[in-house]
Amino acid sequence: xKLYVKAISTYRSDRESLDIKKELKRKYKLDTRxxxxxxxxxxxxxxxxxxxxxxxxxxxxxxxxxxxxxxxxARTNLAxxxxxxxxxxxxxxxxxxxxxxxxxxTSLGVQGKNxxxxxxxxxxxxxxxxxxxxxxxxxxxxxxxxIDLISESEELIRRVMGIAMDMPxxxxxxxxxxxxxxxxxxxxxxxxxxxxxxxxxxxxVNRNTERxxxxxxxxxxxxFQANDKxxxxxxxxFINYAISNKEDILYIDFFEGRYKILKVSNL
Amino acid sequence: xADIKILNYALxxxxxxxxxxxxxxxxxSLSIASKRVVMQDEDIEIPYxxxxxxxxxxxxxIYKALKDVVQESISGLDDIQKQKTALLLGTSLVDxxxxxxxxxTLYEYKKTPYYSQKRxxxxxxxxxxxxxxxxxxxxxxxxxCTSSVNALLEAKNLILSETFEYVIVVGxxxxxxxxxxxxxxxxxxxxxxxxPFDIARDGLVLGExxxxxxxxxxxxxxSIRSGYSNCHSVNITSVSPSGQEYVEVMxxxxxxxxxxQNDITLLKAHATSTPTNDLSEMNAIAEVFDPSLxxxxxxxxxxxxxxxxxVLELAILxxxxxxxxxxxxxxxxVSINRDYIPLLEHKAFNGNGIFxxxxxxxxxxxxxxxxxxxxx
Numbered sequence: 130x131k132l133y134v135k136a137i138s139t140y141r142s143d144r145e146s147l148d149i150k151k152e153l154k155r156k157y158k159l160d161t162r163x164x165x166x167x168x169x170x171x172x173x174x175x176x177x178x179x180x181x182x183x184x185x186x187x188x189x190x191x192x193x194x195x196x197x198x199x200x201x202x203a204r205t206n207l208a209x210x211x212x213x214x215x216x217x218x219x220x221x222x223x224x225x226x227x228x229x230x231x232x233x234x235t236s237l238g239v240q241g242k243n244x245x246x247x248x249x250x251x252x253x254x255x256x257x258x259x260x261x262x263x264x265x266x267x268x269x270x271x272x273x274x275x276i277d278l279i280s281e282s283e284e285l286i287r288r289v290m291g292i293a294m295d296m297p298x299x300x301x302x303x304x305x306x307x308x309x310x311x312x313x314x315x316x317x318x319x320x321x322x323x324x325x326x327x328x329x330x331x332x333x334v335n336r337n338t339e340r341x342x343x344x345x346x347x348x349x350x351x352x353f354q355a356n357d358k359x360x361x362x363x364x365x366x367f368i369n370y371a372i373s374n375k376e377d378i379l380y381i382d383f384f385e386g387r388y389k390i391l392k393v394s395n396l
Numbered sequence: 397x398a399d400i401k402i403l404n405y406a407l408x409x410x411x412x413x414x415x416x417x418x419x420x421x422x423x424x425s426l427s428i429a430s431k432r433v434v435m436q437d438e439d440i441e442i443p444y445x446x447x448x449x450x451x452x453x454x455x456x457x458i459y460k461a462l463k464d465v466v467q468e469s470i471s472g473l474d475d476i477q478k479q480k481t482a483l484l485l486g487t488s489l490v491d492x493x494x495x496x497x498x499x500x501t502l503y504e505y506k507k508t509p510y511y512s513q514k515r516x517x518x519x520x521x522x523x524x525x526x527x528x529x530x531x532x533x534x535x536x537x538x539x540x541c542t543s544s545v546n547a548l549l550e551a552k553n554l555i556l557s558e559t560f561e562y563v564i565v566v567g568x569x570x571x572x573x574x575x576x577x578x579x580x581x582x583x584x585x586x587x588x589x590x591x592p593f594d595i596a597r598d599g600l601v602l603g604e605x606x607x608x609x610x611x612x613x614x615x616x617x618x619s620i621r622s623g624y625s626n627c628h629s630v631n632i633t634s635v636s637p638s639g640q641e642y643v644e645v646m647x648x649x650x651x652x653x654x655x656x657q658n659d660i661t662l663l664k665a666h667a668t669s670t671p672t673n674d675l676s677e678m679n680a681i682a683e684v685f686d687p688s689l690x691x692x693x694x695x696x697x698x699x700x701x702x703x704x705x706x707v708l709e710l711a712i713l714x715x716x717x718x719x720x721x722x723x724x725x726x727x728x729x730v731s732i733n734r735d736y737i738p739l740l741e742h743k744a745f746n747g748n749g750i751f752x753x754x755x756x757x758x759x760x761x762x763x764x765x766x767x768x769x770x771x772x
Contacts, residue, residue, distance in 0.1 A: 196516055203498045209577050215434055221578030222632055225488055226538030231759035234627045243627030243761060248535045249518040255535050259550055262557035285501045289494060291514030322533055322559050
């Protein structure tokens with residue numbers, strides 16, 4: 130399967146020091162009321178993408194995340210279950226995954242398909258498969274956002290991510306504009322629905338010696354470079370990193386003993 | 397478009413399994429429970445369609461109930477076919493795993509030693525795939541009340557692109573205090589009963605439900621003809637009173653299927669029984685169809701099962717038609733549009749037909765699905 134990247138945007142909280150909410154109001158003149166940090170981060174990434182991407186009203190929007198908006202669950206759990214309080218309507222609405230998608234779509238002016246999805250194993254690579262299949266049918270283009278927000282308690286995010294207690298974590302948002310057509314594309318993404326064993330992966334690695342190889346921080350095997358801080362959707366970050374640095378890469382994702390790969394080739 | 401067939405389906409609702417649910421609908425012998433919810437000034441008891449086989453709001457119990465339904469739907473697949481079957485789950489469920497992690501991290505009296513395991517709402521799908529021998533590709537789609545119907549449309553795309561041969565689409569919604577209190581806070585719940593498109597409608601009744609539908613390129617009388625979804629509303633919870641946003645999905649679904657309004661045998665309305673959404677949907681129906689349209693609502697039989705209603709109501713509609721009838725709309729007395737009155741008696745039906753199913757949710761997610769029955 131192949132998809133073509135027409136535009137990208139990236140933000141990592143350890144690389145840029147920004148007050149996202151203020152930036153949404155100051156730079157993008159957006160109303161941030163009734164939203165929370167997860168929604169702000171998602172909208173911010175989308176607005177950055179809009180600076181370089183042609184956005185069409187019927188573009189399909191797909192958002193994914195390692196875990197979603199966990200802080201709002203913590204807040205409402207504390208209010209409803211622990212304190213027996215009345216839930217605030219907008220906290221309730223913000224608990225729904227597609228609330229974030231709504232605010233992103235509204236800020237971009239898109240009104241097409243809008244999907245918020247989560248995969249336990251390979252959130253970014255499985256989303257790409259879903260997007261490929263959707264575009265195969267609709268012949269439209271897609272906007273794809275991957276969002277991970279550190280919760281107010283870093284321990285909480287580590288507990289649900291399946292990582293060590295001392296692993297550094299970071300907030301991040303990455304977007305791509307994707308198409309089945311390669312005209313005016315920045316890069317080609319190649320991926321498949323298959324997952325591989327360690328032996329099968331080694332064969333693939335040996336056939337791709339011309340590419341720089343990166344891996345997920347979940348992958349303890351192999352001496353390839355990984356991110357220095359964890360976020361569940363770092364496959365999306367590496368797409369943008371490869372394009373920004375004009376580097377053709379092979380990215381290895383890993384979950385519970387199986388590997389998936391993503392090739393990024395600059396055009 | 398190649399025919400994507402509906403190969404099998406199963407469900408659990410407040411009325412029981414598929415057979416029990418059809419029997420309860422046919423004979424208007426409905427079971428309904430109640431639940432206490434927190435209101436601003438007082439706690440009140442509200443009607444609630446809780447599953448007949450009670451399921452507690454924890455991962456273990458929900459997983460077991462899900463497994464029973466999914467197993468039933470894939471019973472016709474051999475081991476090789478199962479390996480070619482992806483699983484998509486649609487839900488707006490508050491993730492029990494996250495709640496547990498929140499409690500064991502943030503509350504001193506519930507604090508547990510650090511233990512980390514990747515868990516998300518998709519863990520249900522991942523564990524089911526592993527245990528039942530399905531392909532490891534699982535995803536969970538969360539688009540409020542359109543979650544599982546949108547999962548069904550994405551599943552159809554996965555088959556059309558030849559990524560998978562089969563997809564099992566699962567919808568699940570189990571009662572949680574956060575969800576019922578949340579709907580209560582928005583003043584969307586009826587203290588009485590659902591009255592679809594009725595001048596006296598005063599809100600929805602929540603329901604629990606689990607349903608699964610297996611689709612693929614096999615041989616079966618039911619197929620997915622077309623479908624369309626958008627994200628279009630005037631605010632986070634409502635579309636315009638004219639229902640233009642709903643008109644768009646209904647018309648585009650028909651356009652994709654090469655159909656006109658005269659081809660539609662029956663419309664299964666979303667019909668939440670809330671004052672604003674029923675008005676918008678009725679106005680949209682009146683713009684797209686003429687008054688001779690047969691339409692009905694299923695939520696009075698099972699409650700509003702939120703993210704599960706996409707596949708649950710689809711399974712119920714197919715099941716009742718297979719049983720020879722289209723269900724009447726109960727709870728309806730006087731229509732908000734005198735020219736458009738839903739079916740008030742069960743209608744005998746044994747032939748071929750094309751059926752539109754509407755689903756609308758918070759966050760501007762609107763979906764119209766069209767299925768077809770062709771008996772050989």
